[in-house]
Amino acid sequence: MxxxxxxxxxxxxxxxxGLPREEGSxxxxxxxxxxxxxxxxxxxxxxxTAAEAIRAIKEQGLRVPEDIAVVGFDDGSLxxxxxxxxTTMRVFREKMGALAARRLLELIEEPDQPPVQIKLSTHLIVRGSCGAKRLTERR
Structure with a gap:
């Protein structure tokens, strides 16, 4: 889209x-x-997955971010x-969980409801793997 x-x-x-949830995918x-x-x-x-990709990139003698920029998704502890x-996209897990629980309760009360699409915002966390400087570093 x-x-x-x-x-x-x-x-x-x-x-x-790669294969979802498989080690090394x-x-x-x-x-x-x-x-x-x-x-x-x-x-x-x-x-x-991004961390595993970085390992593969480095094994080929390439550099992150100089040769290939890498961005992940979820901003976990890794x-x-x-x-x-x-560099990663932060997702708001608590809000996601609350919306999922609310939707589940709605479906329990009224099982014939049509599917809905829920969009949540994310936040870009700029670190070293993308090659961009943070706004505070540009000044």
Missing amino acids: ALREHGLPYDEDLVAE GYVAMRKLLERHIPSAVFAANDK APHTEPPL
């Missing part, structure tokens, strides 16, 4: 999928991607401890 909203085509060659997916070409940036499904520290 985001690509379409910005008039960008979907390119299968720029996507590498980010590493394997990054290796597959690097076999096809060297991207300028990678956006991973979560921070663990993100500030990767090398370089991982």
